[in-house]
Amino acid sequence: MKYRRCGRSGVLLPEISLGLWHNFGGGDDRAQNAAIIGRALELGICHFDLADNYGPPPGSAEERFGDLLQHEFACHRDEMFIATKAGHLMWQGPYGDWGSRKHLIAGLNQSLRRMKLDYVDVFYHHRPDPETPIEETVEALVQIVRSGKALYVGLSKYPPALFNRACTLLAEAHVPCLLHQFRYNLLDRACETGMLPAAKDQGAGSIVFSPLAQGMLTGKYLNTATLPIGSRAERSDSIFLDAAKVAADAERVAKLQALASEAGIPLTQLALRWLLQRNGVSSVLVGARTVAQLEDCAAASGCEPLDEALMNQINELR
Numbered sequence: 001m002k003y004r005r006c007g008r009s010g011v012l013l014p015e016i017s018l019g020l021w022h023n024f025g026g027g028d029d030r031a032q033n034a035a036i037i038g039r040a041l042e043l044g045i046c047h048f049d050l051a052d053n054y055g056p057p058p059g060s061a062e063e064r065f066g067d068l069l070q071h072e073f074a075c076h077r078d079e080m081f082i083a084t085k086a087g088h089l090m091w092q093g094p095y096g097d098w099g100s101r102k103h104l105i106a107g108l109n110q111s112l113r114r115m116k117l118d119y120v121d122v123f124y125h126h127r128p129d130p131e132t133p134i135e136e137t138v139e140a141l142v143q144i145v146r147s148g149k150a151l152y153v154g155l156s157k158y159p160p161a162l163f164n165r166a167c168t169l170l171a172e173a174h175v176p177c178l179l180h181q182f183r184y185n186l187l188d189r190a191c192e193t194g195m196l197p198a199a200k201d202q203g204a205g206s207i208v209f210s211p212l213a214q215g216m217l218t219g220k221y222l223n224t225a226t227l228p229i230g231s232r233a234e235r236s237d238s239i240f241l242d243a244a245k246v247a248a249d250a251e252r253v254a255k256l257q258a259l260a261s262e263a264g265i266p267l268t269q270l271a272l273r274w275l276l277q278r279n280g281v282s283s284v285l286v287g288a289r290t291v292a293q294l295e296d297c298a299a300a301s302g303c304e305p306l307d308e309a310l311m312n313q314i315n316e317l318r
């Protein structure tokens, strides 16, 4: 595994990080989850990305991770860089969502209890809040760092202007934004004209999620009349990818698959290596469901760069 410096900070992150949004919930297999975390550590994937609402059900990914940390990986705590977030709906009533100081601090306290941790390495505001003043959200993040419950803070899915404002306020409080987290993959390049350059300008790192478009950029949905059993699009507990979304992108995925085949590499590798070559990307956050998938993703780190002709062909497919 190769490591990259995260913006203008002291933190190095692995080129490939592991997210627990799906696949680590209450219904997932504990032994398989333990095997994935163990293999990640062996492969040098030391950054684990969680959020209060990951599961399903919400909270269960942190509970599973906390259980595994306590019983199997406690001695590795200082080798790990652990992230969590708050800002999406987590509990009922006026304080269970968005970006108030009340929500962020209560949310982090709950996350720490679920994971049986004293602190996380990075705590994110998970999404911008159109109603809470950004000053309050930033003050909550600063308070969290000062209290020792997080070492660093990050932002997720912030539009560039708000991101810039939040970064300015954080910098004034001497708690710089470590990371911006947003979606980036061969099917969704919207960040290239806003979030990606803004993070670089602010000296923050960029960690990009859904690099395989939730599995579509592995080619697993091509050439099959039905969704593969157990795949994210087929699972009923996974509501963010379905047959309609798979069908909508099938043509573009087929073209990318053809380019990958011409280049003699799997589509998964093309998708991950392309991202790792994009200027400003600090880490690529995969959501592997099995040890084999994780190993496959990890293999994208440290490869020869894709050649210019291939990069140009990919870029022409926008």
Ligand SMILES: NC(=O)c1ccc[n+]([C@@H]2O[C@H](COP(=O)([O-])OP(=O)(O)OC[C@H]3O[C@@H](n4cnc5c(N)ncnc54)[C@H](OP(=O)(O)O)[C@@H]3O)[C@@H](O)[C@H]2O)c1
Binding pocket: 018, 019, 020, 021, 022, 023, 049, 050, 126, 156, 157, 181, 182, 208, 209, 210, 211, 212, 213, 214, 215, 216, 218, 220, 230, 231, 232, 233, 268, 285, 286, 287, 288, 289, 292, 293, 294, 296, 297
């Ligand atoms: N900040 C935010 O709002 C936000 C939003 C989304 C995600 N995230 C973070 O980003 C992480 C990754 O997102 P993601 O899960 O969408 O990433 P992803 O890597 O694009 O998708 C993961 C899915 O792709 C498939 N896959 C992964 N590696 C594979 C391989 N080598 N071969 C074949 N299939 C493979 C698996 O699908 P099957 O299950 O079908 O096998 C897996 O469940 C999340 O866990 C979370 O930490 C953050």
